[in-house]
Amino acid sequence: MSKSPIERAARALCTLAGHPENITFEGRPMWESFLPEVRSVVLAIRDTSPAMLEAGATAIVQCQEQGEPEIAADGCWRDMIDAMLAEAQ
Structure with missing residues (x-):
């Protein structure tokens, strides 16, 4: 598990x-x-930043075009976390 x-x-x-x-x-x-x-x-960190929202929205749009909601959710999550980490540098 x-x-x-x-x-x-x-x-x-x-x-x-x-x-x-x-x-x-x-x-x-x-x-x-x-x-x-x-x-x-x-x-x-529950509330998003503008950079996180932009990264998540981009990931969702790209993956929804392919008809893969699970992949969209995973990509959105990862891209939003990456954006949050990038803001901290």
């Missing part, structure tokens, strides 16, 4: 903090202790 984006982010934060993602803390996987931080970040 694939990991959710929230779990992947928590595991990444755990690793970034210098902990192996599969180490346990108080009987639970250590990465789970990073879930509150991940949820806080996701809530903080």
